[in-house]
Amino acid sequence: MKKNILIIPGDGIGQEVTTWGKKVLEKIGENYGHEFSFDEAIMGHTAIEATGNPLPDETLAKAKASDAILFGAIGHIKYDNDPSAKVRPEQGLLKIRKELGLYANLRPILLFDELLDASSLKPEILQGTDILFFRELTGDVYFGEKNRNEDNTFASDLMNYHRYEVERIARKAYDAARTRNKRLCSVDKANVLETSRLWREVVQEIAKEYPDVETEHMFIDNAAMQLVKNPKKFDVVLTANLFGDILTDEASQIAGSMGMLASASVGDGTGFFEPIHGSAHDIAGQNKANPLASILSAALMLDISFGLQEEAKAVTNAVAETLKAGWRTGDIANAHTEASKVLGTQEMGEKVLA
Amino acid sequence: MKKNILIIPGDGIGQEVTTWGKKVLEKIGENYGHEFSFDEAIMGHTAIEATGNPLPDETLAKAKASDAILFGAIGHIKYDNDPSAKVRPEQGLLKIRKELGLYANLRPILLFDELLDASSLKPEILQGTDILFFRELTGDVYFGEKNRNEDNTFASDLMNYHRYEVERIARKAYDAARTRNKRLCSVDKANVLETSRLWREVVQEIAKEYPDVETEHMFIDNAAMQLVKNPKKFDVVLTANLFGDILTDEASQIAGSMGMLASASVGDGTGFFEPIHGSAHDIAGQNKANPLASILSAALMLDISFGLQEEAKAVTNAVAETLKAGWRTGDIANAHTEASKVLGTQEMGEKVLA
Ligand SMILES: CC(C)[C@H](C(=O)O)[C@@H](O)C(=O)O
Ligand SMILES: CC(C)[C@H](C(=O)O)[C@@H](O)C(=O)O
Numbered sequence: 001m002k003k004n005i006l007i008i009p010g011d012g013i014g015q016e017v018t019t020w021g022k023k024v025l026e027k028i029g030e031n032y033g034h035e036f037s038f039d040e041a042i043m044g045h046t047a048i049e050a051t052g053n054p055l056p057d058e059t060l061a062k063a064k065a066s067d068a069i070l071f072g073a074i075g076h077i078k079y080d081n082d083p084s085a086k087v088r089p090e091q092g093l094l095k096i097r098k099e100l101g102l103y104a105n106l107r108p109i110l111l112f113d114e115l116l117d118a119s120s121l122k123p124e125i126l127q128g129t130d131i132l133f134f135r136e137l138t139g140d141v142y143f144g145e146k147n148r149n150e151d152n153t154f155a156s157d158l159m160n161y162h163r164y165e166v167e168r169i170a171r172k173a174y175d176a177a178r179t180r181n182k183r184l185c186s187v188d189k190a191n192v193l194e195t196s197r198l199w200r201e202v203v204q205e206i207a208k209e210y211p212d213v214e215t216e217h218m219f220i221d222n223a224a225m226q227l228v229k230n231p232k233k234f235d236v237v238l239t240a241n242l243f244g245d246i247l248t249d250e251a252s253q254i255a256g257s258m259g260m261l262a263s264a265s266v267g268d269g270t271g272f273f274e275p276i277h278g279s280a281h282d283i284a285g286q287n288k289a290n291p292l293a294s295i296l297s298a299a300l301m302l303d304i305s306f307g308l309q310e311e312a313k314a315v316t317n318a319v320a321e322t323l324k325a326g327w328r329t330g331d332i333a334n335a336h337t338e339a340s341k342v343l344g345t346q347e348m349g350e351k352v353l354a
Numbered sequence: 355m356k357k358n359i360l361i362i363p364g365d366g367i368g369q370e371v372t373t374w375g376k377k378v379l380e381k382i383g384e385n386y387g388h389e390f391s392f393d394e395a396i397m398g399h400t401a402i403e404a405t406g407n408p409l410p411d412e413t414l415a416k417a418k419a420s421d422a423i424l425f426g427a428i429g430h431i432k433y434d435n436d437p438s439a440k441v442r443p444e445q446g447l448l449k450i451r452k453e454l455g456l457y458a459n460l461r462p463i464l465l466f467d468e469l470l471d472a473s474s475l476k477p478e479i480l481q482g483t484d485i486l487f488f489r490e491l492t493g494d495v496y497f498g499e500k501n502r503n504e505d506n507t508f509a510s511d512l513m514n515y516h517r518y519e520v521e522r523i524a525r526k527a528y529d530a531a532r533t534r535n536k537r538l539c540s541v542d543k544a545n546v547l548e549t550s551r552l553w554r555e556v557v558q559e560i561a562k563e564y565p566d567v568e569t570e571h572m573f574i575d576n577a578a579m580q581l582v583k584n585p586k587k588f589d590v591v592l593t594a595n596l597f598g599d600i601l602t603d604e605a606s607q608i609a610g611s612m613g614m615l616a617s618a619s620v621g622d623g624t625g626f627f628e629p630i631h632g633s634a635h636d637i638a639g640q641n642k643a644n645p646l647a648s649i650l651s652a653a654l655m656l657d658i659s660f661g662l663q664e665e666a667k668a669v670t671n672a673v674a675e676t677l678k679a680g681w682r683t684g685d686i687a688n689a690h691t692e693a694s695k696v697l698g699t700q701e702m703g704e705k706v707l708a
Contacts, residue, residue: 075545080571083544083551083558090545120479120583141495141513146548155552156514159495163507189596190437191429191444194500197437198509204437217434221603222632228582228607229474242543246600249575253582278576 001034003306006066008059011044011089012279013289013345014072020349021070021273021294024318027353028302028311039066043096044089044279045076054092060099063270068305070298071274077281098138101268103165104172106304107133107248107276108262109231109255110296110316114323118256118332121228129231129254132180134173135244137265139165140195142241159195161240166202172266173238174210183235185216187223187243199240220247227251248276257331259290262297264304271305273297287344290329292319295352315352322351356389357660360420362413365399365443366633367643367699368426374703375424375627375648378672381707382656382665393420397450398443398633399430408446414453417624422659424652425628431635452492455622457519458526460658461487461602461630462616463585463609464650464670468677472610472686475582483585483608486534488527489598491619493519494549496595513549515594520556526620527592528564537589539570541577541597553594574601581605602630611685613644616651618658625659627651641698644683646673649706676705 007022009015022038029036041059048054063069074093079085096102109131116123144158170186177184186203188196200217207215218226220243226233227247231254239247252258258277265272275293283289296319303312326341333342343351361376363369376392383390395413402408417423428447433439450456463485470477498512524540531538540557542550554571561569572580574597580587581601585608593601606612612631619626629647637643650673657666680695687696697705 080545080573083554088545094546120475122474122476125474142546144510148548148552152552152555153517154514155548156498156512157547157549158510159513160508160510189599191434191442192448192496193511194502194509195511198502198506200437201506221599224578224600224604225606225612228604245543245575246578250578250582250604252579258579 001306001308003034003036003067004065005036005038006062006069007038007040008043008069008071009040010072010074010279011046011076012073012281012284014074014279016284016287016289016345017275017291017294018070018072020291020345020352021298023349023353024295024298024315025070025301028315032308032311043092044074045078047092048087048089052087054087054089055095060096063096063100066270068301069270069272070294070301071272072294073275073277073279075279094142096272097265098143100270100272101138102265102272103136103138103267104169104265105135105137105244106264106266106300107135109133109251110260111255112260112320112323115256115260115332117334117336120253121231126231126254131231131234131251131254132176132236133244133248133251134169134176134236134238135248136165136169136239136241138267140241159193161195161198163198163202166199167206170203170206170238173236174206174213177213177236178210181235182212183214183216185218185223185234185237187218187220187237187239187247189220190217191219195240203238223247224250252276257290259293259329259331260296262293262300264297264300266304271301273301287346288330289345290331291345291349292329292352295319295349318352322348325351327351355660355662357391357421358419359390359392360416360423361392361394362397362423362425363394364397364426364428364633365430366427366635366638368428368633370638370641370643370699371629371645371648372424372426374645374699374706375652377703377707378649378652378669379424379655382669386662386665397446398428399433401446402441402443406441408441408443409449414450417450417454420624422655423624423626424648424655425626426648427629427631427633429633448496450626451619452497454624454626455492456619456626457490457492457621458523458619459489459491459598460618460620460654461489463487463605464614465609466614466674466677469610469614469686471688471690474607475585480585480608485585485588485605485608486530486590487598487602487605488523488530488590488592489602490519490523490593490595492621494595513547515549515552517552517556520553521560524557524560524592527590528560528567531567531590532564535589536566537568537570539572539577539588539591541572541574541591541593541601543574544571545573549594557592577601578604606630611644613647613683613685614650616647616654618651618654620658625655627655641700642684643699644685645699645703646683646706649673649703672706676702679705681705
């Protein structure tokens with residue numbers, strides 16, 4: 001198989017972690033006889049510094065021309081503390097999602113038994129948890145019209161959904177539920193929001209096409225609670241952009257750390273693969289970041305964009321083996337971990353490669 | 355002291371639990387020589403059934419005339435499954451919040467040591483947690499203009515804030531932080547939302563008036579994660595209506611159960627006190643609901659609306675004693691609880707009264 005892969009390291013720890021996602025892809029290419037060629041492009045704060053634009057035209061052109069994209073992270077503390085900044089790193093990420101039509105963000109909450117202890121939740125609550133989130137990614141209050149009045153006394157963002165936006169992601173989520181435990185939970189706030197009421201109506205309609213899948217509707221406040229109380233009850237979770245952002249970060253604690261979670265954004269064309277963790281500037285460049293989420297993002301790419309299930313499985317297994325052998329990065333170590341087993345980004349990456 | 359208290363039981367388990375909040379207030383009145391007089395009114399599904407209106411004029415008039423309101427719960431499954439219903443129970447609650455100017459919703463996450471085990475979080479993660487949420491309650495996407503186009507292919511809700519709305523709740527939260535551990539965490543999504551950027555700007559300004567309080571700004575996705583990972587790091591949390599709805603339900607798992615959490619809504623006039631749990635129709639009328647959140651709501655009323663700290667303390671102590679003696683309702687019992695110690699609503703209420 002011949003594929004062009006674009007690497008966009010982005011900001012903060014993005015560079016360090018994508019290095020290892022890429023190395024794993026190279027190794028898979030060698031071992032399984034695929035021709036993966038790589039290119040690199042800039043985005044976010046890094047791109048603002050270099051060009052003034054968080055998503056330079058060149059990056060977008062390369063992205064559109066590639067078969068799949070491995071992305072690192074975005075964001076910089078400088079803008080977070082300056083709410084009036086007009087140009088912001090996140091605009092690059094939001095724009096590429098929109099331009100590539102990446103309307104479905106898949107976030108599997110994969111629990112490695114070895115990490116049961118790394119979570120703040122009790123092991124008996126966690127054991128057996130396996131959730132696949134479908135977060136809508138190109139609509140909602142993220143992309144609605146924004147306003148600020150002249151004297152800065154009022155600001156607004158339009159939360160909104162079109163019927164077709166809900167339909168297409170709902171179908172993807174139901175299709176996935178069919179291949180899993182056949183349960184789908186749609187999360188909204190239909191007791192308050194008109195957007196959610198439309199969301200719920202559409203999901204109720206699509207549900208009729210999938211009589212073999214059991215559908216539940218849950219309010220977002222309740223879902224945020226149930227996810228901590230009893231995560232095992234969820235199989236596929238389908239939700240809007242904002243609610244999905246919140247729930248999946250919360251769910252990262254099920255997997256023990258944000259450093260473990262990969263995500264796949266798909267839609268009309270090229271797929272986009274990224275860890276759900278952020279740019280973590282506080283530890284950037286210190287060889288401390290956990291490269292596993294980037295490596296698992298590479299596995300998702302092999303599986304979802306290239307249909308290479310065996311190769312994807314090989315990567316996930318390598319991660320599981322490494323954890324089984326006791327190796328940890330700081331974020332997934334706990335009080336019982338021997339100091340000698342706690343590795344830096346590079347050493348962890350090498351263990352998985354081996 | 356002479357006070358008129360309005361009881362609004364609302365829907366589902368509301369009737370059962372407010373009965374006990376009221377009994378506790380009566381008992382405090384007797385013991386401390388206060389003249390508490392009570393009236394009752396309807397709201398929500400109950401009111402729709404009786405009058406067609408989720409907030410009848412009579413209820414609103416009584417509410418405005420009272421010194422404080424003890425509310426039960428709202429909602430009914432019938433409307434949840436019918437997204438196109440025009441009249442909905444929740445409209446009653448939203449309208450009374452707006453009409454009474456209840457812009458600040460205080461939700462203390464009080465952890466009783468006896469319930470450390472009832473939580474899905476590890477005891478060592480929980481121990482020492484003490485959070486006070488300030489949730490803005492009369493603005494945000496809850497009250498912004500709602501739209502649905504004619505052919506039902508589009509829906510929207512306007513997320514918005516006015517500067518004065520942020521200022522007044524920020525001041526209340528900072529005032530509270532001063533009397534506590536002097537740390538305030540403001541939660542928003544300023545990397546994406548214009549509304550959040552205004553929110554952050556205003557909080558940054560108000561922060562200057564409180565140099566003795568340490569301010570942190572956190573994105574909602576990160577906050578939802580940190581709340582599970584390390585709840586102890588929070589003291590006062592200040593946030594918008596929607597984010598507060600989500601975070602406080604999530605935080606209920608810190609206290610072991612939603613059945614334990616009380617809330618106070620205050621603002622321009624009469625205070626409004628309610629459990630954060632919902633109407634729980636699945637257990638309504640079965641003597642299963644936990645009355646402690648309603649009893650603790652009564653304690654908040656004594657403290658916040660009437661300034662009766664000693665009386666409030668007496669109620670909280672009675673709850674703590676009851677838990678210490680081993681009594682539990684089903685929601686806060688665990689595998690180690692003896693069956694004989696698991697009580698119904700009424701029996702639990704009586705233990706606390708005694
Ligand atoms: C960086 C930010 C814009 C982004 C989002 O909110 O979508 C991130 O939190 C994510 O979840 O991918
Ligand atoms: C019933 C509902 C409208 C309400 C809300 O979302 O505010 C409830 O969840 C709450 O938290 O008080």
